[in-house]
Amino acid sequence: MIPHGKQTESRGGEPANASDHQPACPQDIHAVLREMTALLAEQRVEIRQLQRDNEAQAEKLEGQRTEVNNLKQQLQAKQVAFSASLLASGEGTIGPINAHTLLVFRRVVTNIGNAYNPNTGFFIAPVRGAYHFEFYIGAGGHNSHATGAWLVKNGEHICIAWAHQSNLYGSSANGATLLLEVGDVVFVRQYHNTRIYDNENHLSTFSGHLLFTM
Known part of the structure; x- marks a missing residue:
């Protein structure tokens, strides 16, 4: 049994946890999207840098191969x-x-x-x-x-x-x-x-x- 007065108060008042069921604020979604966009941009920059580093390493290795071949030719010439x-x-x-x-x-x-x-x-x-x-x-x-x-x-x-x-x-x-x-x-x-x-x-x-x- 619930006292009449108490039942009326409960029906007429707001639930204590009503705010937990409110939809996400549009401003929050936009902030998340902005963060994701900035993160993707940073990743693209890092990927481009890695590509440049790989190209530089490939050029360095090619130069080393050329130097080794030249040394081999010089060594053969010295025999x-x-x-x-x-x-x-x-x-x-x-x-x-x-x-x-x-x-x-x-x-x-x-x-x-x-x-x-x-x-x-x-x-x-x-x-x-x-x-x-x-x-x-x-x-x-x-x-x-x-x-x-x-x-x-x-x-x-x-x-x-x-x-x-x-x-x-x-x-x-x-x-x-x-x-x-x-x-x-x-x-x-x-x-x-x-x-x-x-x-x-x-x-x-x-x-x-x-x-x-x-």
């Missing part, structure tokens, strides 16, 4: 060594000739870096550095003619190998370490009026290799 003997085959004597004469060592044993040309007899330096060269010449005995040859750099006589005996076989050798610039030419030149002998045992040879770059 230089050759050795060749005078006659391509068989046996024979070169000279005597009444003038200093370029010797072409035609049988290639090793030619790493392809800096030696067996058609011209020239070694052409591919990189600046210190190179060591050696040459050996076979001396067939002869009363009138010795055996001799120069090591030559760009036309300059560096050192000579020389032997002279009247009979039997002999040999002579020499060598030098040279500082070469790119394009410098080194070769062996036969001394005038001398004889140089070679056969299938490859007695007369010309060799060289890069010690280190500079």
Whole structure:
């Protein structure tokens, strides 16, 4: 049983929790939308920045790949060594000739870096550095003619190998370490009026290799 007075008051008054069932205010919805729009704009900016960062990283990686390839090419260019003997085959004597004469060592044993040309007899330096060269010449005995040859750099006589005996076989050798610039030419030149002998045992040879770059 509810007293009449109390029942009337309850019916005529507002419920205590009526405000909890009121619809959301339009101003609140607009504020939420504005916040979401601002957040999306910030995310777009961050995405664009990430894209730029990725593009920069891709360019950096491509540059690093190019640098590695260049280093590989330089390393290959720095691997230089050759050795060749005078006659391509068989046996024979070169000279005597009444003038200093370029010797072409035609049988290639090793030619790493392809800096030696067996058609011209020239070694052409591919990189600046210190190179060591050696040459050996076979001396067939002869009363009138010795055996001799120069090591030559760009036309300059560096050192000579020389032997002279009247009979039997002999040999002579020499060598030098040279500082070469790119394009410098080194070769062996036969001394005038001398004889140089070679056969299938490859007695007369010309060799060289890069010690280190500079």
